[in-house]
Amino acid sequence: MKTCDLHTHSTASDGSDTPSELMALAAKVGLAAIALSDHDTVAGLSEAAAAAARLGIEFIPAVELSCQFHKGNMHMLGYYIDPEEGSFLEVLSQVQAARAERNPRILEKLAALGVPVTMEEIEAISHGGQVGRPHIARAMVEKGYVKDVSQAFDRYLKRGAKAYAPKSILAPEAAISAIKGAGGIAVLAHPFSLQARDLQELQAIVADLKSKGLMGMECYYSEHSPEFTRQCIDLARSMGLAVTGGSDYHGKAKPYIKLGRGKGDLAVPYECVEELKKLKYGA
Numbered sequence: 001m002k003t004c005d006l007h008t009h010s011t012a013s014d015g016s017d018t019p020s021e022l023m024a025l026a027a028k029v030g031l032a033a034i035a036l037s038d039h040d041t042v043a044g045l046s047e048a049a050a051a052a053a054r055l056g057i058e059f060i061p062a063v064e065l066s067c068q069f070h071k072g073n074m075h076m077l078g079y080y081i082d083p084e085e086g087s088f089l090e091v092l093s094q095v096q097a098a099r100a101e102r103n104p105r106i107l108e109k110l111a112a113l114g115v116p117v118t119m120e121e122i123e124a125i126s127h128g129g130q131v132g133r134p135h136i137a138r139a140m141v142e143k144g145y146v147k148d149v150s151q152a153f154d155r156y157l158k159r160g161a162k163a164y165a166p167k168s169i170l171a172p173e174a175a176i177s178a179i180k181g182a183g184g185i186a187v188l189a190h191p192f193s194l195q196a197r198d199l200q201e202l203q204a205i206v207a208d209l210k211s212k213g214l215m216g217m218e219c220y221y222s223e224h225s226p227e228f229t230r231q232c233i234d235l236a237r238s239m240g241l242a243v244t245g246g247s248d249y250h251g252k253a254k255p256y257i258k259l260g261r262g263k264g265d266l267a268v269p270y271e272c273v274e275e276l277k278k279l280k281y282g283a
Contacts, residue, residue, distance in 0.1 A: 002270035004033040005260045006060065007077065007189065007218065007246020009253075011127045012036075012044030014134035016251030018127075019048035022259075026057055029260050033058035033273045035079060035246070040065060040095045041130055042083035058273065064189060065095070065178070066169040072195030073159075074172060077187040077218065077244070078179030080280045088182035095170065096130055102167040103131055109163035110136075110156065115145045133157045134253040149253055173212040180213055185279050187216035187244050191232055192223055199231055210239055215279055220245025220272070222262030242275040244268075 009015035010022050017025065019036060026034040034057060036048045045061045052059035060079055067074040081088065103119070110117055117139045119131075125142075126135045137152035146152040156163040170178070176186040188209060196202035206217065219232035220243075236243045245268035249259045256263060 001267065002032040003030075003260060004035075004058075004268050004270050004273050005031055005246050005249065006033075006035040006062070006079070006244050006268065006272060006276075007037050007064070007221070008034060008249045008259065009038050009064075009251075010036055010044045010048065011129045012041050013038035013129055014126075014132045014250060014253055016253060019044040020051040022249075023048055023051035023055055023057060023059070025259050026052075027055040029258075031057065031260050032270050033060060035060035035062040037062035037064045037077055037246070039063075039130075039132065040092055040099065042081070042089075042092065043129070045083045060273070060276070063092075063179070063184075065175040066167075067172045067175050068169055069172070069194065073193045075189035075193070076170075076172065076175040076179065077189045078175075078182065078184040079187060079216075079244075079276050081179060081182040081184035083182075085182040088178055091170070091174075091178040098167045098169065099130060099132060102165050103136070105165040106133070106136060106157070106163050109165065110140075113156070113162055115140065115143075115156070117143065134250065138253060172209055176209070176213040183280075185215045185242070185276055186213060187218055187242065188214055189218050190221045190223065190248065191217060191219075192221070192228060199235070203235060206235060206239060206241070210241065214241065216242030216244050216276070218245055219243045220266060220268045222247050222257050222266055242272075242279055244272045244276065 010019045049059050063078045065076045121139045122131050122135045125138050137149040140146050140152045179186040217236040247262045
């Protein structure tokens with residue numbers, strides 16, 4: 001079966017592989033297609049596209065945007081975006097500014113808790129990409145404050161933890177509008193993270209998003225159980241949404257997630273790419 005990975009991150013945001021390294025790994029593991037979907041930035045797309053072309057891998061330019069949501073986390077993936085569209089770049093600039101303002105607040109809280117981390121240490125880990133919580137977590141691991149990135153988030157960095165600081169993020173309809181304005185296809189990322197209490201609540205959330213322009217849902221995902229994957233596929237089909245999937249590969253930031261394989265048993269069929277192409281280019 002031809003497989004793809006439509007949810008990956010590079011050093012342009014919070015991954016540990018450069019865009020070129022990521023494409024080389026995609027070739028090594030035998031993916032037919034890959035999307036680079038860095039958080040709130042398109043900085044890695046040009047390099048990734050060039051590397052994929054050299055390697056003969058189908059490449060999809062993408063992005064992942066954080067959205068406001070009353071519980072859990074909501075992220076919106078945008079596929080086949082134009083990375084040079086002016087209005088879209090302005091939205092990204094605003095979101096990136098919010099990220100930059102948030103980081104010092106987190107560092108202040110960590111220092112007060114007796115686990116100081118400097119911006120210089122974090123920037124060294126980011127290799128020039130925009131800095132976020134995964135970089136802070138990796139710095140905490142390197143300094144011996146925590147055993148791994150997951151512990152850093154659980155103890156200090158996740159929502160409600162001691163050093164958490166909120167950031168200004170987009171309303172879902174604004175994220176969808178921005179993606180569509182850049183010629184892209186708006187897809188709900190990893191619906192498990194919405195923390196819906198049951199399938200009926202998830203259906204209501206997705207229906208609301210569809211009314212705002214949602215075009216697809218990430219059904220295949222590293223943290224989804226086989227049962228939840230099937231439920232998501234059925235829900236997407238019933239609402240006329242494209243079915244997509246990806247590993248959410250970050251490299252060292254999430255060492256338990258393998259490109260194209262998730263935690264070892266993920267397999268995203270190439271048909272997901274074909275569904276996106278139909279939405280982008282027509283049947």
